[in-house]
Structures are given as C-alpha cells and as structure tokens.
Amino acid sequence: MEQRRLGREGPLVGAIALGAMGFAGWYGPSDDEAGMAAIRRALDSGITHVDTAEAYGQGRSEGLVGRAAAGRPEAVIATKASRGRPEYLREAIDRSLGHxxxxxxxxxxxxxxxxxxxxxxxxxxxxxxxAAGKVGAVGLSEAAPATVRRAHAVHPVAALQTELSLLHRDPEAELIPLCAELGITFVAYSPVARGLLTGRIRSEDDLDPADWRRQVPRMQQGNLEENLARILRLEDLAGRLGTTLPALAVAWVLSRGEHVIPLVGMSRPERVDDNLRALDVRLGPAELAEIDEILPPGAAAGLRYPEALMGGVDR
Ligand SMILES: NC(=O)c1ccc[n+]([C@@H]2O[C@H](COP(=O)([O-])OP(=O)(O)OC[C@H]3O[C@@H](n4cnc5c(N)ncnc54)[C@H](OP(=O)(O)O)[C@@H]3O)[C@@H](O)[C@H]2O)c1
Structure with missing residues (x-):
C-alpha cells in the first residue's frame, strides 16, 4: 500500500489512516468488538496509522485502540491532550499511556x-x-497558520490535524501549503464529512437520537437538503468513474498533496475494505475540474461545528 511520512523525519505510514472517535459513541451506539476488528483489518491491509484522543470517551477509545494494537509493532498510534498547560500535559500523557x-x-x-x-x-x-521518551513526535489540531509557525519555531511540529473534505476546503488556501513548506504532515480529519460523503445520510432521521451530528448545522434541515443536492452529483461522478462516493471523497483528499493523509473514522472492518478503494481512483484534470464545479471551496451550506464550538477551531 502507498505510504506517506508523518513529519519530516517520522515513520512511514499507510497513506490512509483510521480514526477511532466513533468507538466512544459520538456518532450513535458503538460496538467495541467491531471497532477492534476494524483496527486489526486495517493493520492487516497496510493502514498502520491509528488516531485516538483521551477526550473520546475519557479514555474508552484509547483503551480499545491499545488492546487492538497490542503486539502489532507496525501500528503507529496518535492520541491527543485536551488542554495546553504544562502541568496538565504532564499528567494527561501518563493517563493516556495508561489507557x-x-x-x-x-x-x-x-x-x-x-x-x-x-x-x-x-x-x-x-x-x-x-525528551522523556513518552512521546515520539508532537502535533497540533485546528491551529491557525500563525500559531503553527510560532509552535514550529519552538519544537518541530510533525503533524497538523485539521478538518478537510470536499465540504470543508478552507485549508487548501493557506494551511496545506504552509505544512508543505515546513515539512509538516497534514492529517485531514473527517474526510468523508462525518458520513455526509458516504451517501448514507439522506435526512436527519438517518441519525440516531443520541448522535452528536444532529447538532452540526451542516447536517440540519434546510442545509442538509442543499448539501445533498451537490453530493448526489458527486455520487453520479463516482459511478461514472466505477468507484463509490466515499472512495472518491478520500481520493480527492489524497490528491491535495503528498504530505496529506486522510484520517477516516472507521468503526467496523468492512469500512476498511470500502475506503481502500480510494487508492485505485485516478483523478485527472477533467475529473478535478468537474469536482470543483460541483463543490467549489465554500459551497457547503451551514457551519461545520455548532456555533458555540466555532471559537475553538482555527485558533
Ligand atoms: N482533531 C479533531 O478535532 C478531530 C475532530 C473530528 C474527528 N477527528 C478524527 O478524525 C477521525 C475521522 O473523522 P470523523 O469520524 O469525524 O469523520 P469521517 O471520517 O468523515 O466520517 C466517519 C463516518 O463515516 C462513516 N464511514 C466511513 N467510511 C465509510 C464507508 N466507506 N461507507 C459508509 N460509511 C462510512 C463512519 O461509519 P462507522 O463509524 O460506522 O464506521 C462514520 O460514521 C475521527 O475518528 C478522529 O480520529 C479529529
């Protein structure tokens, strides 16, 4: 499987990565066994980079990731700290390593x-x-360009994890070129737009009552219909290319640069097989122009986060 590097001098990992946020039930009920089976299928298939965070179920997702990756030296694991105070970080890393x-x-x-x-x-x-040997490399998430530069001047930033999909193209303007310049890997989260670019969400009723995505303006009535009209056109293009909508969405993210790694949420093994099809999709100038026409930057209707959370991103 195609590989990409994590940071300028970091390990090579499969070009697609697996996100384990769904293991903590953010997107409705989760199934621990299916999640761990997804990780094992991913590792067997060359998807070696697995992403989690302490915030995903207060260590629940970390625990499942640790169990599934035990005895698999090829696994390259990332996790995240919720706050930036030094005392907090010293305790948080020990908690995460414990989970x-x-x-x-x-x-x-x-x-x-x-x-x-x-x-x-x-x-x-x-x-x-x-320096203490607890962490291999350092990453930031949802940092603004000026913050990335300031951080990188103190210690190399190996990866910037930020949302990127055909429904959120803002990072193409500044962040993706900045990462290329500084030797930072751009880890693109929510590359299938939290499920919108899989074609499986046609109405709010397709989401479980406890699904966090019900709070996302982009998925709410009014905006959703507008977004779906574009997504249906993209699905038609995927069909003409002999692939699936999620594979096309992931392939487009892969086409944003050699230093870009799509981080797809996959909570069951069959997702791994589906999304690997992205590696076979070839997007030439004609296909990319058609995609730009269907979903140009800024085309998505509605915010990507609930209003109250928008202050935390791009900071
Ligand atoms: N740094 C941050 O602030 C941040 C924020 C959000 C996410 N993330 C990371 O990025 C990862 C991915 O983001 P995400 O989960 O929000 O969005 P995503 O990857 O765009 O979408 C995941 C959703 O799409 C479904 N899906 C994936 N592939 C599919 C396929 N081939 N066919 C049908 N459905 C498919 C998943 O279903 P199943 O779950 O049923 O497999 C899940 O419901 C997370 O797991 C997390 O590691 C980071």
Whole structure:
C-alpha cells in the first residue's frame, strides 16, 4: 500500500489512516468488538496509522485502540491532550499511556489550541515529553497558520490535524501549503464529512437520537437538503468513474498533496475494505475540474461545528 511520512523525519505510514472517535459513541451506539476488528483489518491491509484522543470517551477509545494494537509493532498510534498547560500535559500523557497500555505514543497532539496558554509554553512542555521518551513526535489540531509557525519555531511540529473534505476546503488556501513548506504532515480529519460523503445520510432521521451530528448545522434541515443536492452529483461522478462516493471523497483528499493523509473514522472492518478503494481512483484534470464545479471551496451550506464550538477551531 502507498505510504506517506508523518513529519519530516517520522515513520512511514499507510497513506490512509483510521480514526477511532466513533468507538466512544459520538456518532450513535458503538460496538467495541467491531471497532477492534476494524483496527486489526486495517493493520492487516497496510493502514498502520491509528488516531485516538483521551477526550473520546475519557479514555474508552484509547483503551480499545491499545488492546487492538497490542503486539502489532507496525501500528503507529496518535492520541491527543485536551488542554495546553504544562502541568496538565504532564499528567494527561501518563493517563493516556495508561489507557493505551503503552510506554510511549508515536504522536501526541494538542487537541485544541489553549486560549489561556501561549503556544510556546505548550510546545516547551511537549518537547519535554519527547525528551522523556513518552512521546515520539508532537502535533497540533485546528491551529491557525500563525500559531503553527510560532509552535514550529519552538519544537518541530510533525503533524497538523485539521478538518478537510470536499465540504470543508478552507485549508487548501493557506494551511496545506504552509505544512508543505515546513515539512509538516497534514492529517485531514473527517474526510468523508462525518458520513455526509458516504451517501448514507439522506435526512436527519438517518441519525440516531443520541448522535452528536444532529447538532452540526451542516447536517440540519434546510442545509442538509442543499448539501445533498451537490453530493448526489458527486455520487453520479463516482459511478461514472466505477468507484463509490466515499472512495472518491478520500481520493480527492489524497490528491491535495503528498504530505496529506486522510484520517477516516472507521468503526467496523468492512469500512476498511470500502475506503481502500480510494487508492485505485485516478483523478485527472477533467475529473478535478468537474469536482470543483460541483463543490467549489465554500459551497457547503451551514457551519461545520455548532456555533458555540466555532471559537475553538482555527485558533
Ligand atoms: N482533531 C479533531 O478535532 C478531530 C475532530 C473530528 C474527528 N477527528 C478524527 O478524525 C477521525 C475521522 O473523522 P470523523 O469520524 O469525524 O469523520 P469521517 O471520517 O468523515 O466520517 C466517519 C463516518 O463515516 C462513516 N464511514 C466511513 N467510511 C465509510 C464507508 N466507506 N461507507 C459508509 N460509511 C462510512 C463512519 O461509519 P462507522 O463509524 O460506522 O464506521 C462514520 O460514521 C475521527 O475518528 C478522529 O480520529 C479529529
């Protein structure tokens, strides 16, 4: 399977990565056995990078990831800290390693830039965790370009994890080129737009009552119909290309640069097989132009997060 590097000097990983947020029930009921089977299928198929966070069920997702990846040296694991204060980070890494059942994690992210702590202070503490051998490399999530530059000046940022899909193309303008310039891997989360680009969500009623996505404006009545009209056209293109809608969506993310890794939420093994089809999709200038016409930057209707959470992103 095609491989891409995590950071300038980090390990090579499969070009598609597996996200384990769904294991904690964010998108409706989850099934622990199916989630762990998804990770094992992924590792067997060359998807070696697995992403989790302490915030995903207060260690629940980390625990499942640790169990599924035990005895699999090819697994390259990332997890995330919720806050940026040095004292917090020193305790949080030990909690995460405890949940994972590991002595070291390959990549440790700051989940959201902490508005109360200068990024230099956070990066200094992260560098100490690297020096202590608890963390292989440091990442940021949803950081703005100026923050990425400031952080990278203190300690190399190996990966920037930020939302990127055909429904959220903003990072193409500045962040993706910046990452290429600095040797940072752009880990693209929600590449199938939290399920919208799989064709399985046709109305709000397709979401479980406890599904967090019901709060996302993009998935709510009015906006959803508008987005679906474009998604149906994309599905038609996928059919003409002999592939599926999610495979086309993941292939488009892969086409954004050699340093871009789509991080797909996959909570059951059959998702792995489906999404691997993205590696066979070839997007030439004609296909990319058609995609741009269907879903140009800024085309999606509705915010990508509930209004109250928008202050935490791109900070
Ligand atoms: N840093 C951050 O702030 C942040 C925020 C959000 C997400 N993330 C990370 O990014 C990962 C992915 O993001 P995400 O889960 O929000 O969005 P996503 O990958 O765009 O979408 C995941 C959803 O699509 C479904 N799906 C995936 N492939 C499919 C296929 N081939 N056919 C049908 N359905 C398919 C999944 O179903 P199943 O779950 O049933 O497999 C899940 O409901 C997360 O797991 C997490 O690791 C990070």
């Amino acid at each position: 994972l059942g590991m002595e070291r994690v390959d990549l440790y992210y700051l989940h959201r830039v902490d508005s109360e702590v200068p990024i230099e202070e956070t990066m200094g503490a992260m560098a100490d965790l690297v």
